[in-house]
Amino acid sequence: MPRGMKNGIGARYQDLSGARFGRLVAITDMGRDAHKNAVWLCRCDCGAEKNVSSAQLVSHKTSSCGCLAREMVSERKLVNLTGSRFGKLTVTTRADNSAHGKAMWNVICDCGTEKAVIGSSMTGGRTTSCGCAASERGEQRLTHGMSKSKEYQTWASMIGRCYIESATGYKNYGGRGIKVCDEWRNSFEAFFAHIGVRPSAQHSIDRYPDVDGNYEPGNVRWAISTDQARNKRNNYLVTINEETKTLAEWCESLGLPYGTISSRIRKLGWTPEEALGFRERAAA
Secondary structure (H helix, E strand, O other): OOOOEEEOOOOEEEOOOOOEEOOEEEEEEEEEOOOOOEEEEEEEOOOOEEEEEHHHHHOOOOOOOOHHHHHHHHHHHOOOOOOOEEOOEEEEEEEOOOOOOOOEEEEEEOOOOEEEEEHHHHHOOOOOOOOHHHHHHOOOOOOOOOOOOHHHHHHHHHHHHHHOOOOOOHHHOHHHOOOEOHHHHOOHHHHHHHHOOOOOOOOEEEEOOOOOOOEOOOOEEEEOHHHHHHOOOOOOEEEEOOEEEEHHHHHHHHOOOHHHHHHHHHOOOOOHHHHHOOOOOOOO
């Protein structure tokens, strides 16, 4: 609290030196503002310094250097990582922000070590252990050199949609109980050693032969869209002239684009025969 009052020039003056207002502690009187209020140099708990008028301090309109408002906005946008797993790390609870205001999380490593880690470092794939994994490999940093590759992005997305509820597609993967085997979840290198380089820009990973199975050796391949279309849970079978094939197989055999044909049937209401060109579309 302020330590007394005395009359100032043209305005009542409070000696705020050493007084605390929220995260701010008044340090030095810096003079007057345009409204003849005393201006105090204040130090924030985060370490920043800021000039604040006595009126703003006493009325509690200013209680930090601005870091409090930034943290509140950040907290509202924050994705809850509790229970998520990143490599060897399992997130247990929220920790205090870092000195730079970044969200920190308490984690426990498979080796038993507990520590606080920056959340974005884990979600971005940069931190996957307490440091023991690097020590075991005789390394101190990521050395596979593929953190910006499509293969690495595929691996990170695979883990995200299986274990992070806010990730795109989670309800169709993690929400249905689909998991990533421990070997791949803990190591991009192990995943890459099994699946290899993506054959082309048209390829993405596909769970095959068990579309409802987990991401694990023997059930993952690189596949193009038509291959994946045959492997979908809601695969669309079409019978024409007593011959039954999936829609993807009909498109492939006729040299037609699967997306266009599927859209004609599902969105425009065409019959499969009309969409595939076996029957002329009737005039509306």
